[in-house]
Amino acid sequence: MKTPRPESSSDTIERLKRQLARERQARHAAEQAADVSSRRLYREQLKLQAISQVTTQTHGSMRLRQATQEALKAILTHTGWRHCRVVYEPFDNITPPVRVSALYDGKHPLTRPGYSLTASAQAWLDQAHPLEFTLDERTTPEKRWPEAMARRFICSIGIGEQAMGAVELFACQEDDDPVFSQEMTLALVRELAHIYKSERDRQAIERMAWRDVLTGALNRAAFFRDLETIAIDLRPLALLYIDLAGFGEINEEYGHEIADRYLFEIARRLESEPLSRSVARLGSDEFVLLMPLIDTDHAMIVAQDLLADLTQPLMLDHYRIDPDFSAGLAVYPEDASDGHALFYAADTALSHVRERGSSSLRRFDADIADQLERRKQLALRVRQGVARREFVPFFQPIVSRNRNIVGAEALLRWQAPDTPGPAEFIPYMEEQGLIREVGRQMLHDVIHTAARWRRTHESFQSISINVSPVQLREEAFVSHVIQALEASDLPAGCLILEITESLYISAEKPVLDRLARLRQLGVRLALDDFGTGYSALSYLQWMPLDILKIDKSFVLKLAEEHSGRDITIVRAIIQIAQACGLAVTAEGIETPEVASIMCELGAHTLQGYHFSRPVSEDAMTSLLHTHTTPEVPFNTLTD
Structure with missing residues (x-):
């Protein structure tokens, strides 16, 4: 058997150099892998933190809007996008669409009044599937496209095959980490879709329990629930009880469809009044309205102005209808010390108008109070x-x-x-x-x-x-x-x-x-x-x-x-x-x-x-x- 030749000093040195190079390469690869893992973990933590901020918004009528604001702030903070907007489909044919926008001003994101989508985004969205997205750049001027922001990202919001809305993002330049930017946006969009569905389902259940099916106004149960809170209100409140005159004749002359639309439009007019707090439909042709007041001295003037707007002619198809009414007014705390007493006072005032067969407004007063006490x-x-x-x-x-x-x-x-x-x-x-x-x-x-x-x-x-x-x-x-x-x-x-x-x-x-x-x-x-x-x-x-x-x-x-x-x-x-x-x-x-x-x-x-x-x-x-x-x-x- 041959004895191996002893390794020379130069060979030993070369071998050690090669071994050291391999170890350095392995260590570098390990450091790179650790860096990638660290960055991935950090990005996952950012996404989880953002999702947590979105999902922990308080439950209530503003939950979807608040959750969307948090999502847009997270996108502006952690990605290169600098202008964001989200538009949701209406929950039904009564409530308006929810719109939320946000802008990065160089220091921190600011939420703004909601903008509509650009026309090109809406056209793309009409053909898109839920959670489908696209990246593009502006080639021609377009209305509602922010100046100096050429890059755009559009993503549809939805679950399964059901579209619920869209997010439109704008930026001036390339994103430093486009993969993370896309992952962050898609994760938040998925969460917003679930919140939208939850909010839509909640409102549907609430409408069945607390809303009038025809007009979308509060129903009797919801209104009296709201009345329970009057005693803790620090401002004066006016309660206006309205009885629409001639509704039966409208039903007979124009048919049920026109009569239903008439009630719907009356409810919309009442709800669009700036002072409206609660609008409810109590009966076939009876509505009641709660209005906060600056002072009680002007309650009659406020009610008269509102009713003057209410009686403006309505055009339904080719029919002109001139609304007419009888109304009773009561003011808290002058006329009543709690919500139910306030309603009864307005109802009593309305009864006086009905007894006289007139179309007018009557405020609860001392004479009516005496009759109420006798009653x-x-x-x-x-x-x-x-x-x-x-x-x-x-x-x-x-x-x-x-x-x-x-x-x-x-x-x-x-x-x-x-x-x-x-x-x-x-x-x-x-x-x-x-x-x-x-x-x-x-x-x-x-x-x-x-x-x-x-x-x-x-x-x-x-x-x-x-x-x-x-x-x-x-x-x-x-x-x-x-x-x-x-x-x-x-x-x-x-x-x-x-x-x-x-x-x-x-x-x-x-x-x-x-x-x-x-x-x-x-x-x-x-x-x-x-x-x-x-x-x-x-x-x-x-x-x-x-x-x-x-x-x-x-x-x-x-x-x-x-x-x-x-x-x-x-x-x-x-x-x-x-x-x-x-x-x-x-x-x-x-x-x-x-x-x-x-x-x-x-x-x-x-x-x-x-x-x-x-x-x-x-x-x-x-x-x-x-x-x-x-x-x-x-x-x-x-x-």
């Missing part, structure tokens, strides 16, 4: 009276042409000292729904009383009971009638329910169906106060009626001089009613002369103070025992 006292007393069963039936006899008491009308009376009459307390009971409870008890008691009178007095044939539309809207009303009839053994034909023609005007199908069911059972229906309000003789052709009660306003003057025209009108009404197969009862008989005239004209039964005022159950029983009613002279009648 509160009435409310308390009525509720106490219901609890104490102070509301009882009184009875007014209904007599035949030969003076026999053949029936009675049951009338609700309040048996307590210093109480108002039915014209005052019954509307309140209807408004508050108390009439259902009281009416149910009265129906039961009166039917049982009538059944007893019918068993002991052969001439007594029927009992009439006034029925409120509020009662007829109760689903169980028919069942209550059937139960009372069965428990008392009163034949259904002996019960007469008196209703007003306004109930037919409203034409509520469930109510009309209940009346039809009652008539099928044999219960008779009487049209009360015929000749007042909306009377039209054509109603008699289709109304399911049995009896027509002529209002006393037609009857009272029949015995006076120059009453020929009144007599002619009453005769015509009776003849038409008889031709339709209806019996006729004349109300308001106060003198024997009028009683005689009505008998001559053909009325079947009579009712009025000439025979008896409404009396208690015991007094009515006494009248039935004595059969005493004044004699009715019959005279020859001439027109």
Whole structure:
């Protein structure tokens, strides 16, 4: 075996040099790799920090705008782009698009009012897919392209196949690190897409819960939620309650589509008022508006100016519509100490305008406050009276042409000292729904009383009971009638329910169906106060009626001089009613002369103070025992 030749000194030196060179090269490569890794880690940290800043924006109505501002600041700070803008698609056909812009001024980024995209960017975006991007340079002048910034980057914002908006960036020169710039921008764009979707979904849910579907204004629940915060507001506030006049006519004349657009435009006008804080649609044609005020002295002037703008003509397709209104105004804290009291004050002021049938504005004042206080006292007393069963039936006899008491009308009376009459307390009971409870008890008691009178007095044939539309809207009303009839053994034909023609005007199908069911059972229906309000003789052709009660306003003057025209009108009404197969009862008989005239004209039964005022159950029983009613002279009648 050959022994290796010993390495010479020069060879050793060369070998060591080569080894040292390899080690230096390896160390340099390692340093380069470490530098690249360090830079990559640093860039990832910058991206994560920027994304964190964007995603940690507070939740609320401005979240998308604030998140976008943070994203643009991060792009301007860490890349070479110097002018940024983002434009999002509108969430729906009501809210405007969100636009955010930012500019680097040499020291730090400044957010600015949002700009639209350039026309070339919009044209590119119309063909692009979500998260697609492009780099280009300006070759010709273009509107909205910043001066001295030739380079541009456009990227569409979106998730999957759904486009949501775009980001447009501008710069003067090449970016030092174009790869990182692109990665940073795309990472933030992805995050903004998720925030946009989250915000859009949140607003969609909120609209379903708190927004009116047609107009986009707040709904009733949202508005009253906002009212809860009024007590902590340091500034005066005006609440304007607006009732649009003639909306039903617009619906009928121009159709539902035009009517819906009309409401939408009214809501837009209210929301565009500079002082608008909350705009809500409370009913079909009712809007309410909260406005901060500098001082309360100018509340009426501010409201009048707003309504003047609101009543400017609207052109919808080729139709011109001139908005009209009634409005009530109340001011916090002068007129009310909290939100709900403020709304009630404005509602009360609006009610005063409605009662007068005028299109005007009324502010809540001392006179209305006094009436409101009386109403509160009435409310308390009525509720106490219901609890104490102070509301009882009184009875007014209904007599035949030969003076026999053949029936009675049951009338609700309040048996307590210093109480108002039915014209005052019954509307309140209807408004508050108390009439259902009281009416149910009265129906039961009166039917049982009538059944007893019918068993002991052969001439007594029927009992009439006034029925409120509020009662007829109760689903169980028919069942209550059937139960009372069965428990008392009163034949259904002996019960007469008196209703007003306004109930037919409203034409509520469930109510009309209940009346039809009652008539099928044999219960008779009487049209009360015929000749007042909306009377039209054509109603008699289709109304399911049995009896027509002529209002006393037609009857009272029949015995006076120059009453020929009144007599002619009453005769015509009776003849038409008889031709339709209806019996006729004349109300308001106060003198024997009028009683005689009505008998001559053909009325079947009579009712009025000439025979008896409404009396208690015991007094009515006494009248039935004595059969005493004044004699009715019959005279020859001439027109």
